[in-house]
Amino acid sequence: MNGETTYLTDLAEVLWPCGGLLGRGGECTGPHETRVPDPRGASVREYLPVPxxxxxRVILPAANRYAAVRGISAFAQRHSFKERFRAALLSTAFASGVAPLLLRDRLRVGSGPTIEQALSEALDREIVIAIHVGPPRAxxxxxxLLLTPGGRTIGYAKVGVNPLTSRLVSAETSALRRLADSRLRDITVPRLLxxxxxxxxxxxVQEALPVGDQTDRPTRRQLLRCVTQISGLEPIRERRISASAYRSVLAGRIxxxxxxxxxxxxxxxxARLPDVRVPFGAWHGDLTRWNIASTPRRAFVWDWERLTMDVPVGFDALHYELNESVQVGVHPGVHRWLDSGSRLLRDPLMSGVGLRPDxxxxxMALYLIDLATRYLQDRQAEAGGRLAAVDDWLLPALAGLEERAAHEARHSC
Known part of the structure; x- marks a missing residue:
C-alpha cells in the first residue's frame, strides 16, 4: 500500500466505522449497492476510487450510475479543460454502464452504521453519496456530494478527519451561522442545513448553490465587488498597522x-514594514476559482472555513490572483502576481473602501507573511501542497515587496 491507499482505508474508517477494504471488482445484485461475498456472511457495499x-480523487458508488455521473460533473466544475474532458469521458462510461468494468479498484465497506444512514436521518430522506478527496495537502x-438515488443534488457535507480539518469544519459551521444573518448585496452564500x-x-451539511453552465469565473470587476462586500461584513475601520489588533495576532502566530x-x-x-494607515475588514480566507462562480449580477461563494475578521482589506483579491497566476507555474506565476496584484489593489473599487496607493x-507583504504563517502552521509542505515551500518562492517575493513598500511610504510624504 502507498500513502494514498492508506489514506483511503483510513478515510473509510471515518465514514463507515465498520471500515473498508481495498480489492478488485465484484458483482452487482441491486440498483443502489453492490454485494459481494463476505467471510461473516454479511453484504458489502462497493465504491470506485477514481481514477x-x-x-x-473521487469515490463513487459502484452500482448507482446516476449518482456517479452527477458526482463526476459536480466535482469537475471550475477545473481545467483537460480535467473537464477527462470527466466527460468518465461520465459517458458511467452512463453507459461500462465504468465498473474499466475501473477495477474497489473500496468495500462491510455492514454496520454508515455516514449515508446518518445523513438520511438528519435530512429525512434517502441519501446516496459521491465523495471528493482531492490532492494531498494538510x-x-x-x-x-449528497444525492437522491435518482441523482438529484441535495447538498454537500464535510467531515473532519484530523485535528486541522476538524477545526476547519467547526469554523465553517460557525461562519455559515454568522453569514445567515448578513446582508451581502450581490453574493449568495450556502445555507447551513x-x-x-x-x-x-x-x-x-450545507445546501448546494445553483452553479453550473450558467455561471463562470468572475471578471475583474465582479471579483473586486465581491471582495469589497465581504470586507464589509463588519464595519471597515482605518488604522495604522502598529495600532491594529491584526499585527499583534500575526506576530503571535509567527x-x-x-x-x-x-x-x-x-x-x-x-517589524520593518512601514507603519502606514490601512483599512481593516473581513476576508473569506480562500477565495479561489474553486470557491466562487459568477453571473453578470451575482456571485456564489462557498468554503467559508477560513472567514476572519479585522484583517487588511484586499487580502481576498490578492489570494484569488495568486492562485490564478501560478496556474502557469509557481515562479513565473509569482513574478506575474507581483504586478497584477498591485494593479488590483490600485483599482478605484479598492480605493473606494479606503485602500491608499502608499x-x-x-x-501585499502582510498577505504573504499571513499566508506563509498559515502554510507553516498547517505543515502544508510536509503534505505536498503546491505553494507550501515558502522558502523557495515566498520569502524572495517578500523581500522585494519590503523594498517596494518602503519606497511607496517615502514618496507619499
Whole structure:
C-alpha cells in the first residue's frame, strides 16, 4: 500500500466505522449497492476510487450510475479543460454502464452504521453519496456530494478527519451561522442545513448553490465587488498597522511557529514594514476559482472555513490572483502576481473602501507573511501542497515587496 491507499482505508474508517477494504471488482445484485461475498456472511457495499486506489480523487458508488455521473460533473466544475474532458469521458462510461468494468479498484465497506444512514436521518430522506478527496495537502478532507438515488443534488457535507480539518469544519459551521444573518448585496452564500458530529468528528451539511453552465469565473470587476462586500461584513475601520489588533495576532502566530527556519525572516519583515494607515475588514480566507462562480449580477461563494475578521482589506483579491497566476507555474506565476496584484489593489473599487496607493505593497507583504504563517502552521509542505515551500518562492517575493513598500511610504510624504 502507498500513502494514498492508506489514506483511503483510513478515510473509510471515518465514514463507515465498520471500515473498508481495498480489492478488485465484484458483482452487482441491486440498483443502489453492490454485494459481494463476505467471510461473516454479511453484504458489502462497493465504491470506485477514481481514477484508482493509488491516486484517488473521487469515490463513487459502484452500482448507482446516476449518482456517479452527477458526482463526476459536480466535482469537475471550475477545473481545467483537460480535467473537464477527462470527466466527460468518465461520465459517458458511467452512463453507459461500462465504468465498473474499466475501473477495477474497489473500496468495500462491510455492514454496520454508515455516514449515508446518518445523513438520511438528519435530512429525512434517502441519501446516496459521491465523495471528493482531492490532492494531498494538510487540510485535505472528504467533501460529500449528497444525492437522491435518482441523482438529484441535495447538498454537500464535510467531515473532519484530523485535528486541522476538524477545526476547519467547526469554523465553517460557525461562519455559515454568522453569514445567515448578513446582508451581502450581490453574493449568495450556502445555507447551513445540519451540523453535528459523526464518528466523534464534526459534521456539517450545507445546501448546494445553483452553479453550473450558467455561471463562470468572475471578471475583474465582479471579483473586486465581491471582495469589497465581504470586507464589509463588519464595519471597515482605518488604522495604522502598529495600532491594529491584526499585527499583534500575526506576530503571535509567527512566535507560535517556534524554531521553524522561516520564522525569523517573517518576524523581521513584519517589524520593518512601514507603519502606514490601512483599512481593516473581513476576508473569506480562500477565495479561489474553486470557491466562487459568477453571473453578470451575482456571485456564489462557498468554503467559508477560513472567514476572519479585522484583517487588511484586499487580502481576498490578492489570494484569488495568486492562485490564478501560478496556474502557469509557481515562479513565473509569482513574478506575474507581483504586478497584477498591485494593479488590483490600485483599482478605484479598492480605493473606494479606503485602500491608499502608499499602502499597496505593504498590504501585499502582510498577505504573504499571513499566508506563509498559515502554510507553516498547517505543515502544508510536509503534505505536498503546491505553494507550501515558502522558502523557495515566498520569502524572495517578500523581500522585494519590503523594498517596494518602503519606497511607496517615502514618496507619499
Amino acid at each position: 484508482s486506489a493509488h491516486n484517488p 487540510n485535505r478532507k472528504p467533501v460529500l 445540519h451540523s453535528g458530529d459523526w464518528n466523534g468528528r464534526p459534521l456539517l 512566535t507560535a511557529l517556534g524554531n521553524r527556519a522561516e520564522a525569523p525572516a517573517l518576524r523581521a519583515t513584519l 499602502s499597496v505593497s505593504t498590504v
